[in-house]
Amino acid sequence: MMKIEHNHGINIKEDDKNVILDPSKQVKNGVVTHGHLDHLVKDSYMTPPTLDILGVRKGEKRGKRILYGFPHDVGGFEVTLYPAGHVFGSAMAKVEDVLYTGDFNPYGGKTCKRAVPYDCSTLIVESTYGKPEYDLPPKDEVIEDLLAWTKQQIEEGPVIMGAYQFGKAQEIIALLNEEGIKPYTPNSIAKISEVYNSYDIGLEYEVWNGKAKEDNYALVVPPGELRRPVGEMMREVRKEGGSSTYLSGWCAIYPFYKSMDLDAQFPLSDHAGFQELLDFVDRCDPEKVYTVHGSAEEFAGSIETKLGIDAEALC
Ligand SMILES: [Zn+2]
Secondary structure, three states, rough: OEEEEEOOOOOEOOOEEEEEEEOOOOOOOEEEEOOOOOOOOOOEEOOHHHHHHHHHHHHHOEEEOOOOOEEEEOOOEEEEEEOOOOOOOOOEEEEEOOOEEEOOOOOOOOOOOOOOOOOOOOEEEOOOHHHHHHHOOOOHHHHHHHHHHHHHHHHHOOEEEEEOOOOHHHHHHHHHOOOOOOOEEOOOHHHHHHHHHHHOOOOOOOOOOOOOOOOOOEEEEOOOHHHOOOOOOHHHHHHHEEEEEEOHHHHOOOOOHHHOOOOEEEOOOOOOOHHHHHHHHHHHHHEEEEEEOOOHHHHHHHHHHHHOOEEEEEE
């Protein structure tokens, strides 16, 4: 019988077969779903972009590639990866009849295909926004508001935008490019963006060298730049009377603009919000659900009461 437990990652065993999804350390037969730092572990199986991101972020490109949609033997199990819509290269993993979402977003983005539900007997679903009060507004509306605000502010002067340096920052660059804006960005974000461009994503940006060539420009920076004590780029934009914003799903819940003294914030998320999580579970039509990360206990409770499916928190 198949056994699923949390042990150095999501550990799936059956007879002598074994796979560890999102392992917390280097293991045999690990599968890494995406390139956020808390997930990046060497010598596991992952998509080619995730392996390249590993090389940039950890300095050593060691791992085994699996392409989306092609079944692969991992520890005796047949494992297939599918787009997760979370960040470039992110994957959901199907281990025979078990689907693990990893971090996922059903809307996807400019740089990653959306996550679609698959029929499965057991679903292991992330629950970052697993509380009913963690409902997120529709992504297209958030993007519309963000771009309208940016285009208005950039008429007046520089705009600085704080976003996580892998995933969110590149989404912002892609969105700005569509509006004809080529933003500046520090080397930390540019290095990761180069991986995107090696796959012909075509992100256009200029590496920040302390000064912009024009008066009205956009600057995409890691969130730390906006927090006190603010960084050199934030100081420069403030000196020029520019405006500032922070982009994160948590902006739907917390007023960061107050504590960080920003002009605006937008709830742009690369995760599913509460209602999207529930819809996804419903459409996978599983017999059993395990919830992982964030509000795992609360979300398991909601799945049982709202969908009538047996659910429990795994970690
Ligand atoms: Zn993530």
